[in-house]
Amino acid sequence: MKVCSRCYGLLQNRRRPLLARMFHSLSQGSSFNKHSTHGNINSGITPPKFISQHTISLNPLQNLQKHVSVPILPADKISFSPTEDQIYQGHKLFIPSVTHKIEHLKSAVYEDQLPEHDLPEVAFIGRSNVGKSSLIKAILGEAPEARVRVSKTPGHTKVLNFFTVGKQLCLVDMPGYGFHMPEHYEKSVEGFLSSRKKLSRVIFLVDGTVGVTPTDVTGLNMMEEMSLPYIIVLTKIDKSKPAVLLKNFMSVRKYIDQLPACLQQPFLVSSLTGEGVELLQAFIAHVTGHLDVRTSEEHNH
Numbered sequence: 001m002k003v004c005s006r007c008y009g010l011l012q013n014r015r016r017p018l019l020a021r022m023f024h025s026l027s028q029g030s031s032f033n034k035h036s037t038h039g040n041i042n043s044g045i046t047p048p049k050f051i052s053q054h055t056i057s058l059n060p061l062q063n064l065q066k067h068v069s070v071p072i073l074p075a076d077k078i079s080f081s082p083t084e085d086q087i088y089q090g091h092k093l094f095i096p097s098v099t100h101k102i103e104h105l106k107s108a109v110y111e112d113q114l115p116e117h118d119l120p121e122v123a124f125i126g127r128s129n130v131g132k133s134s135l136i137k138a139i140l141g142e143a144p145e146a147r148v149r150v151s152k153t154p155g156h157t158k159v160l161n162f163f164t165v166g167k168q169l170c171l172v173d174m175p176g177y178g179f180h181m182p183e184h185y186e187k188s189v190e191g192f193l194s195s196r197k198k199l200s201r202v203i204f205l206v207d208g209t210v211g212v213t214p215t216d217v218t219g220l221n222m223m224e225e226m227s228l229p230y231i232i233v234l235t236k237i238d239k240s241k242p243a244v245l246l247k248n249f250m251s252v253r254k255y256i257d258q259l260p261a262c263l264q265q266p267f268l269v270s271s272l273t274g275e276g277v278e279l280l281q282a283f284i285a286h287v288t289g290h291l292d293v294r295t296s297e298e299h300n301h
């Protein structure tokens with residue numbers, strides 16, 4: 001069996017099963033449509049060829065949609081809808097090389113310790129134990145040398161951790177709020193969020209096995225008060241049955257209409273299986289200016 005070098009690299013990474021399978025099928029000559037889209041779950045009455053053939057999707061929302069007949073997210077709320085090829089381009093940004101190092105830059109607590117650089121930043125925020133570090137670890141899965149630390153103990157992350165992706169961008173892991181949050185949380189996290197000039201986006205994590213909690217609502221209110229652009233990502237989707245995940249997804253939808261600073265399109269991920277990670281990589285590449293994906297609003301103009 002002949003496997004092209006692009007597929008081979010992907011197949012090595014077991015945390016990336018969807019892309020690996022996708023490009024593997026390509027090399028096997030499947031009639032996969034390069035220009036099909038993924039995010040558009042409602043207009044997708046006829047799903048893209050590749051998805052219908054292989055019953056997998058790079059957007060886990062598509063899989064969730066299969067369990068109900070009514071649209072779980074209206075088409076007009078889906079603005080980020082890259083092609084499979086664009087998702088692959090976004091994914092490539094997170095593959096390290098000699099000239100494109102992916103590494104831990106530094107840890108910091110207070111404003112005067114923050115790194116001085118010109119890189120666009122993407123920060124991860126959420127309750128203790130929601131899966132922030134795990135998600136960064138999955139996004140940087142091709143670069144184990146970045147050494148992202150994950151722990152079962154809530155409140156493990158006490159400092160801000162900066163991870164650089166070449167000279168392109170920087171991911172920022174933040175301590176969790178709620179139970180076990182460090183005493184310096186407010187000074188540290190709010191200090192960071194209010195002072196960074198090149199903060200491209202905040203990724204707000206909600207536990208997909210639990211849904212939006214009162215503690216999350218406090219965090220969402222803080223985001224709205226700060227008026228920073230952010231997205232909501234439901235984590236740990238591998239742990240929930242579809243019915244539970246659907247209920248928790250709807251708990252996000254209930255709030256999202258009232259959150260003007262938040263993208264109306266929530267994302268779903270599992271850091272364990274890698275589901276949804278490539279789409280998020282593409283989103284990060286897009287918002288940091290490294291991937292040109294026209295959003296649905298842009299298409300309309």
Ligand SMILES: Nc1nc2c(ncn2[C@@H]2O[C@H](COP(=O)(O)OP(=O)(O)OP(=O)(O)O)[C@@H](O)[C@H]2O)c(=O)[nH]1
Pocket residue numbers: 126127128129130131132133134135149150151152153154155156157158174175176177235236237238239269270271272273
């Ligand atoms: N099954 C499953 N477990 C996950 C997933 N993401 C995280 N976990 C587990 O959840 C626990 C907490 O994960 P972390 O990534 O350390 O969470 P955090 O939000 O960084 O935690 P703090 O340091 O408390 O802020 C760990 O035991 C992870 O293995 C996931 O997608 N699926």
